[in-house]
Amino acid sequence: MSDVKQFTYAELEDHKTRKSLWLVIHKKVYDVTAFLDEHPGGDEVLLEEAGRDGTEAFEDVGHSDEARDMLLKMYLGNLAPSEASKNTTTAANGTAQSGTPAASPVRFLMPLIVLIAWYVYRQYFA
Template identity: 50%
Template sequence: MSKAALTLEEVSKHNTKDDCWLIIAGKVYNVTKFLEDHPGGDDVLLSSTAKDATDDFEDVGHSSTARAMLDEYYVGDIDMATIPARTKYAPPKQPHYNQDKTPEFIIKILQFLVPLAILGLAVAIRMYTKSESA
């Protein structure tokens, strides 16, 4: 006996402690009776309602026993076309952050001048010590 696919809108209505449905791997589960027994507490399950909770379920690393328990809570399949496509997070475009607020051109000039000054100072000291010893 095949059950009709449920829409996200239909499943989203079941989001309370008295009526809690989850979508995991394309299937819908009525976990209301399990809320009090869930090791992570009922808030964890309630926060996963009205969306595809597959990632939430998989990220925890549930045991094979927990996965087998899902069968007794099965309600039907979800119509995947009613679940919004996930978008990959893209951080906003921002200019390079210069922590010390020094303009970049000054840094480049100093990268050239500081070693040159050190070399000049070394040569001057060397010449001064040669002239003192003569």
């Protein structure tokens, strides 16, 4: 039997704050607490995925090999096999749901913000 620690989503619920932040990526549990202030995308991104499966969000961004290597230092253990099918996410109202993660409003607003910034730049600086 493996000596790798197995975690449940119930255990991850206790680690969803700035003081202790764990998340799941590819069925592996990571303690990203120390990385909050250094995360290039901001701490909000990590806090949004805290205590749940952040695989989709992690892959959607297209992290570099260097970022993937950094995860090795934060590795705590694996998600328990019985938990793998749960893939719990939290909706905006705070209730747990199964399925894909709730979409962040920032994801929808970012293209609009970029477009507005480009327009302002063209109007005033070009």
